[in-house]
Amino acid sequence: MAEVHSIRARHEFRGIRTVEHYFTVPLIHSRGMVHASDTGETITVFAREYSSTDHTEEEAGKLPWLLFLQGGPGGRGNRVTSLSGWMKAAAKDFRILMLDQRGTGLSTPVERRSLELRGDAAAQAEYLTHFRADSIVADAEYIRRTLGSEPWSVLGQSFGGFCALTYLSFAPEGLREVLITGGLAPLHGPADRVYQATFQRVAARNAEYFAWYPEDRAMVTRIARHLERQPEFLASGERLTPERFQMVGSYLGGNTRVDALHYLLEDAFIQTPSGERLSEAFLEQVRGQVSRAANPLYAVLHESIYGQGQATDWAAWRVLQEFPDFKPEAEDPLLTGEMVYPWYFEQDPALVPLRDVAEILASKQDWGPLYDLERLRANTVPVAAAVYQNDIYVDHALSMETASSVRGLQTWVTDEFHHDGIGEDGEGIFARLFGLVRGSR
Template sequence: MPHPKQHPIPPATLLSSASHPAPGQLLITELTFRVPLDYAQPDGQHVTLFARRAQKYTRPLTKGDGDESDEENSKPYIVYLEGGPGFGNRAPQDHPLTRPALTRSYQVLMLDHRGTGMSTPVGAEMLAHKSTDEQVEYLKLMRQDNTVRDCEAVRKCLLEGHKGDEAKWSIFGQSYGGFVAMSYLSMHPEGLKEVYLTGGLAPVKRNADEVYTAVLPRVAKRSEEYYAKFPEDVKNVWDIANYIIEKKGGKVALPSGGVLTVARLLTIGIAFGGHGGFDGVHSTILQLKNSLDTFGFLARASLAPLESYTPFDTNIIYAILHEAIYCNGPGYASNWASQRIGEQHPSYPWLKETKLSPSDGPLYFSGENIFPFDFETYPELSELRAAAHKLAKFDQWEYLYDLEQLSRNEVPVYAASYVDDMYVDSDFARETARLVKGTKVFETNVMYHNALRAKADEVLQQLFNLRDDVMD
């Protein structure tokens, strides 16, 4: 059976450790590690990983009294794996998982995936000295399989000398963090005690074409629901689009240096997958329309909010490797799957080179999709356009998952799954839950993909119930 390549994983080298107390009785430790860029060449180039650890902090009553650091250090780790790909972690004191996890006697480790946050973050400038082919080779090493290897290297470093279950840790994957978790269960289950997932039951049997064929109708439905809530925005969006087309030749300069096209405007529908997404998009459209009505042009203050929806310029990996995370093994190239599948969908004529008219009906928004035009409208991405096209055509990817290993999995998996998730198809999530032995699922149709942030107490309570309760 196909399976990810196995490489020896040497312990990470701890480069630095600095601790400080934080409000809320927290002790935050900032850690940096050195690991191989390519585990097939452990003596070659290295990258730095950044993590923050959160522990309970109690000030000693009197000078000379011991603190609780030894006790805290002996508590089991839970490692939070952020979504994306391409995003670093917030500080633990600002994260909804931290305090509930500490209450349950974990110590929390928030590790930035390689290439993100402060873990040798990928950017156009740091890749500028490389040829296009060298950029491609570097970026190919930024997927979930190498994140798993990084986690194992850090685990071996932090838990050196521990034996049995004490040498294992728990992981918590949100969204793409769940993709990492599925690769972890495939590659190194011996390092895991338990797995928690929120919106992260990755479609391990599916490629990008299948994913977007399933997801795009959900995205179109969300556009219809948006216009049902804000019917005035049918005209408002068209007014903004027509201004871009007629007054500015199809392009409006953005404050950060990128350009706003009609296509880029419609990508803000990515927010529809989260709680409050409709209202956020409406507020943005209202600002743009108000600027047009007041001044006859789009003022800087009205354009700035647009740039926060898809921060690709500061999170390069999200754009350049998004479809690659669905490439499980050789013989398949993503080949701009969102673009190809979207062009076939009747709700997305704006993805084709056709003239648009309000008589055609509302302009539908896209969702969590990456398109070739992103590498023309974002200044940072434009510098990596050639590498992006090569990656889209690449069809010799390594395997990310071992389906046979997942089917005989022995690590407990506790998952929150959302029926109306716009990013992770719920049918594919159920398919994965059935495949991965030992998976318990809390499924709901009253939460969206960002429920860990928007409804943290409810989600975490349900997850911990899956762990602690029994069914008789």
């Protein structure tokens, strides 16, 4: 068997000390999440250790670990060039382990070309069933044991919070305490209930935004109608359709990013010899919002994060039919959120080769459990969660339902932040949640 753990590089810069860790882990973990035997397929999982140079190297080596679980699915760990925000606060007391969840970053990659190595669509889909929260948590627990760590602290942002709940369900013995920001997942029920709640949240956020920037209401409609009449193409050669344009609603999920949407829209039109067209500056900015080339796992596995014992069956697309104002042909179409639709796999060149794979996963009936409700009701690990009242991605009401199902979970409910609150005031949010689990607040 290959070496289980290797360190390939160490660096120091601007008050940060980093260590690059590579772990060889089983593709399919045993049920007990312990070290597997020497047989069976393995993959690589990468993690970067961050510590502050305010500690000597010897001192840093004795600090307890804080594992950070990134949002997603399909999001690699943050690459930072200075300790700021929550990392600045955490580095006072911890070594931070920034995980590239399996399939992302420097871990064994998943994209359309690498998936071709697996074989046909059915084989690719089967492979991807091992890239959900249960497998990510098994990797984390495997890594903790490999490092020889005592139970460690975990911070989960968004989907990372979903993973933290899975960790509490199946390997709580590996946890000292858990902090969750914008990531209290619904523990049961079909994916439909998620989108029935979040479509309403996104509609309300549209209304709020257009009240701030009333001129942008007409601009969004104008762009959508223009795209129906006039083919416009991104620099990559793919067509920008009205429904793809609506994806810029991802800006609505942020505190500061929401205002950046206005600056995007004001760049939309220019005059050309052939008439009014969308500017290249606008098209280039939009490309970064509508392409999934950088993180195809997000699209392919997105609805599977809600799948337990039943097919998701393109839940967002089905629920959309109940909210006609989001349809591109609506009189004044609304901007959409993070939902994933089957047409993604027809219009995004990075996803077209994965269309059959996505269909297989959408129709999969036998998704395993992601949470153990009985174990969560008996939880003894200190847990604190930031719940954002107006979060358009993780619904407040569903979050509070989950909070009531986890014994001892303390919530800090606020309307001050949106889904990316940890990026807005990470230092303050970390300090508040850390105080809750340590009993100082």
